[in-house]
Structures are given as C-alpha cells and as structure tokens.
Amino acid sequence: MDFAPLVEKRRSRLSELEAAMGEPDFFDDQRKATEMTREHTRIKELLSMWDEQTEVQKQIAENRELLSEDDPEIVEMAEMEIPELEKRLEQLESNIQYSLLPRDPTEDRDAIFEIRAGTGGDEASLFAGDLLRMYQRHAETRGWKFETLESAPSDVGGFKEVTVKISGEEVFRYLKYESGVHRVQRVPNTETQGRIHTSTATVAVMPEAEDVDVQLKPEDLRIEVCRAGGAGGQHVNRTESAVQVFHLPTGVMVRCEDGRSQTKNKEKALMILRSKLLERQQQEQAAEYSEKRRNLIGSGGREEKIRTYNFPQNRITDHRIGLTVYNLDQVLEGQINELTENLQAAEIADRLEELEANA
Incomplete structure (x- = not known):
C-alpha cells in the first residue's frame, strides 16, 4: 500500500492546525485545544518518521552499491551497517503505519490495571502478585509512574485483588493487550511430590476516564x-x-x-x-470491531484466556497470535516488549486490511 497520499493529507492537516492554533481564541475551548494540540504533535512525529524513512532507504541503497567496491574495508563497513539500517527501516515502517490508522482517542491515556486472583487458591494469589511486579518493572524501564490505588493482600504474600494506575506517554496504547485471563503452570512451593499445578489470574486494563467521557450524576x-x-x-x-x-x-x-x-x-x-x-x-462498542481485532485487544478481557506462563519450560505462549517464546524469566522481570510488538503488528495488519477494504 502506498502511504504517500495519506502522509500528504496529514501534511495539509498540519497547516490547518497551525493556522487554528495561531488564532487568539484558540484556548477558549480547552478540550478542543487539547485535542488539536495532541493531533499537531502526532502529525509532526509522523512527518519526522516519514523523512527519516526516506533518509534510511537512501542510506541502504548507497551501502548496497558499496558492496561492489574493490576496497574490502569499505565492503565490510557496508555489510555491517546494512542490517542495522534495515532493522531501523522496519521499525519506522511499522510506526508510520500505526500513525496513519484511525486514532483511538484513548490510546494517549494513562491506564487503570485491575489484577485479580482466579482459580487456584493461594497459588493464584501469588501469581497475581507476580503479574503486579512484572508490570511495575516494565513501567520502571519505560519511565512510567506506577501507583497502587487499592489492594487486598493474601495471607501467603500475594494478592486477592489489586488496582493500580500507570501514568506516562501512551500507556494504554502499549498495555491494552494485557487484558484477559493469564494462566500459570508451575510447581508450587507447598507441593511435595513435584506436580505441576495450573492457576489463573485475570487482568483488566482500562483507559483512565476523563470527566467528558463519563458524567457522574x-x-x-x-x-x-x-x-x-x-x-x-x-x-x-x-x-x-x-x-x-x-x-x-x-x-x-x-x-x-x-x-x-x-x-x-x-x-x-x-x-x-x-x-x-x-x-x-x-x-x-466492541461489536463494531472486526473479529480478529476483537481477539487481539478483547472486549474487557475478564473471561478470555490470552496467555500461558509455563515455568518448567521457561515458556510463555500468547494464544491470540500463536506466539511462543522461551524467556519467561525475562518477561517476569518486565521485558514484555517482544509480546507487545508482535500483538501490535498483528493489529496493524488487520486494521490496514480494513482500511484498504473500505478505501
């Protein structure tokens, strides 16, 4: 799909926004001003990525030409740079695609996380605590603020239920995929015969609501x-x-x-x-989504099994996209980017397919 026409539309929209932002009464409507300012920022980021993509494509082409040079040092240097440039190009293309899709207004929001122990008794409450720590560590690596709003600790050191708020840039965009039933398979500390037990915890990720979203009478x-x-x-x-x-x-x-x-x-x-x-x-409103996208981000997520954490094999499987990786220990330390990026890529592909179908 050629994205150039869509980018040019955004460029024209940027001019409109800058003209509106220059009007003396721009801040009279605070909500509208905030929305337009956010849109202005997003379009500038998109255009910057578009320009960088053009430059990276040019550098890749130049390096490929250097591969035919007689100087082995030049050839070696070009061979070393091409993989890094290709990786950056892939990242830029993905980000540009996402930026061009119709915007979900809640993606810029902070997120309210509700984690509850499911089936499995004490082991389920311990797993809920593991998930809480996983998200806390992930928030720390991204520079997000992590705040506990309400908690009900269990007698064994886990949580029956805990609600937290994670604040930062585009938190809900990246963490919305965590909603659902998380299943753990491991040998509990109290298990004397080494048998693997299966327990669950549920996670609900909600964008923080603003007064304009929900009016409480x-x-x-x-x-x-x-x-x-x-x-x-x-x-x-x-x-x-x-x-x-x-x-x-x-x-x-x-x-x-x-x-x-x-x-x-x-x-x-x-x-x-x-x-x-x-x-x-x-x-x-989720009924309006395509079936594939509904499977990715759920419809509230409290009943859908999305992921299995298998401790004996150090394996984690995301059932929505059939992704299995063997770095469970790292994931529990907050390194969930690989899972998020694959889920986001699947959603982008689905939404682009919808965009083309409706074009």
Whole structure:
C-alpha cells in the first residue's frame, strides 16, 4: 500500500492546525485545544518518521552499491551497517503505519490495571502478585509512574485483588493487550511430590476516564464512609477513612481504603468508577470491531484466556497470535516488549486490511 497520499493529507492537516492554533481564541475551548494540540504533535512525529524513512532507504541503497567496491574495508563497513539500517527501516515502517490508522482517542491515556486472583487458591494469589511486579518493572524501564490505588493482600504474600494506575506517554496504547485471563503452570512451593499445578489470574486494563467521557450524576451515586478493614496501621483502623461508591444505574461498586485520607480515597474511588463505566461503554462498542481485532485487544478481557506462563519450560505462549517464546524469566522481570510488538503488528495488519477494504 502506498502511504504517500495519506502522509500528504496529514501534511495539509498540519497547516490547518497551525493556522487554528495561531488564532487568539484558540484556548477558549480547552478540550478542543487539547485535542488539536495532541493531533499537531502526532502529525509532526509522523512527518519526522516519514523523512527519516526516506533518509534510511537512501542510506541502504548507497551501502548496497558499496558492496561492489574493490576496497574490502569499505565492503565490510557496508555489510555491517546494512542490517542495522534495515532493522531501523522496519521499525519506522511499522510506526508510520500505526500513525496513519484511525486514532483511538484513548490510546494517549494513562491506564487503570485491575489484577485479580482466579482459580487456584493461594497459588493464584501469588501469581497475581507476580503479574503486579512484572508490570511495575516494565513501567520502571519505560519511565512510567506506577501507583497502587487499592489492594487486598493474601495471607501467603500475594494478592486477592489489586488496582493500580500507570501514568506516562501512551500507556494504554502499549498495555491494552494485557487484558484477559493469564494462566500459570508451575510447581508450587507447598507441593511435595513435584506436580505441576495450573492457576489463573485475570487482568483488566482500562483507559483512565476523563470527566467528558463519563458524567457522574450525584443522584446516581451512593457514597458510604466506613472504617478500613485491611492492613494499614493503627491510624487507618481507628478512623473512618474507607470510601465505598455505588453507581446505582449499573450496580458497579468501588471501594478504596488504602489511603489515610477519606478525601483521597473518595477521589481514587471516583476515578476507578469512571474507568469501569468507560470500560462498559467500550465493551458495548466492541461489536463494531472486526473479529480478529476483537481477539487481539478483547472486549474487557475478564473471561478470555490470552496467555500461558509455563515455568518448567521457561515458556510463555500468547494464544491470540500463536506466539511462543522461551524467556519467561525475562518477561517476569518486565521485558514484555517482544509480546507487545508482535500483538501490535498483528493489529496493524488487520486494521490496514480494513482500511484498504473500505478505501
């Protein structure tokens, strides 16, 4: 597919945006101004990648010409540079393709992660803790902020349930593929006969909702203040700092008690509630996606088995794209980029196919 016409359309759009951003009343509508500023940034990044792609293609062609030179040092240098240039070109092409696709407005958002122990008792709660640490380490490597919003630790050191917020650049774009049922196969520490047990944990990844996405009407909410019941020290246990928020039309309930401040717990509960309600909206809209894309990013993800972590073989398999790699130890240390890149490539291919079909 020739992307040049699409890039030129973006170039024309950039001129329109720059003209609008120069108007004195540009910031009168803050929401519109923010959206246009983000679009302006994305188009400039796209055009920069397009120019770099042209330059890299030129360098590859020049190096291939040098392979016919008589000087062995020049030939050797060209042979060494070509693989690196080809790798960069492949990366640029993938990023350009993604940038040209219709934009999901939530991809720039921070993400709310909800991890729950599934089947498997104590072992499931330990695995939920493993996943939590995996995402925390991944966030650290990318320079993202990791914040625990609510947690219910298990007696064995894992988590029955934990909710976190990951903040940074395009967090939801890269982590949306993590929604689903994660299955682990390993020998628990308590297993005396060396038998492999299978347990699960569920992960729901939600884009952080903004006020414009979900409007919470006071009459639709029932907010209750109560004494915190979990760990947190004497201060938490002797003050009514826990907050429960019920959304009456949907029956969704959120409870926050990790913080010492009732006000902070209320803010966190409302933030999680908005994201849960936005997730419900997206699930309803998921029927509009192609079957293939729905399999990749799910429809909320709480019931779909997406990945198996096999400890004895150091193997991890993503069932959505049939990808198996043997670096489970590295993945659990937060190195999930290979999985993400392959899932993203599959989604890009599917969406490009849709784009061509509708062109």
